[in-house]
Amino acid sequence: MSNWIQWLDAATWSIPILLTLSLAALICYRKAANPWDYYVFAYLAIALIVDLSSRYWLSFHTDNLVFVHLYALAELTLVGIMYMRFFLTRLRKIGWLLLFVSGSFVTWEFAHHILRDTDQDFSYYQSYSRVVVSATLVAYGLISLLQRVRRSERMDNQKVRLIVALTFYYSLNFIFYLPINFFVTAHTHFKFLLWAINLLVTNVFYIYLTLYLWRFGKKKKPLFSG
Structure with a gap:
């Protein structure tokens, strides 16, 4: 089992490396073409900051589970506001209410x-922050897609691509984080396989967002030209 832990620990560094290269490439060669592109870029930047901060946190603490709540709150705030500003055309009051209720729950759990849980036994650890956030963002995505299907005008291809990607990713997140106690405490090789799958899905998602910004973004003027 120690080999699995060492392999997964090394493999997790693929995320900050990927995010660093993605952000550097986007900063140097692309600029936002749509207002929601800034939110997608900020999403990638926050993911990198949280990842590196959680690793640094482990230098002084026995676990970094607090970042489960912090990242969930950041995801909900950033992606939720993006949906409310650009994608949800109706049911906005319900959308804001859902955002408030979900945010309140994550804040309470944090x-x-x-x-109260600074010295808790990890065998009893169970957090629903990522589950609630994922369910909320999936609901936003499905409502946004249904609203666009019912509208007579041609759907915005860029918006639809992003909404579908977000909905698919957070649907998988919902399934993965529901039994988080198992992933934290179970002494079985199967959980490492699931962690590896989650790592792969996360990397693919970040690559997709990077390619999305690259494809639909505007080219930047080179700093130096011959």
Whole structure:
């Protein structure tokens, strides 16, 4: 089992390496073509910051599970506001209410983890923050797609591609994080296989977002030209 842990620990570095290269390439060669592109870029930047911060946190603490709540709150805020501003054309009051309720739950669970669970037994660890956030963002995605199907005018291809990618990714996230206690505490090789699959899905998702910004973004003028 130790070999699996060492392999997975090394493989997780693919995420910050990928994000660093992606952000550097986008900064140097592309600029946003749509207002929501800034949100997608910020999403990738936050993912990198959270990943590196969680690794640094482990230098002084026994676990970094607090970042499950922090990242969930960041995802909900950023992606939720992006949906509300650019993709949801109807049911906006319900959308804002859902965003508030989900955000309140994640904040409550984060406070509970900080104030009461500092010395908790990991065999009882169970967080629903990522589950709630994923369910909320999947609901936003499905509603946005249904609204576009019912509209008579031609659907915006760029928006639809992004909404479908987000909906698919957070659907998988919902399934993966529902039994998070198993992934944290189970002593079985099967959980490492599932962690590896989740790592692969996450990398593919980040690559897709990078290619999305690259394809639909505008070319930047080179800093130096002959």
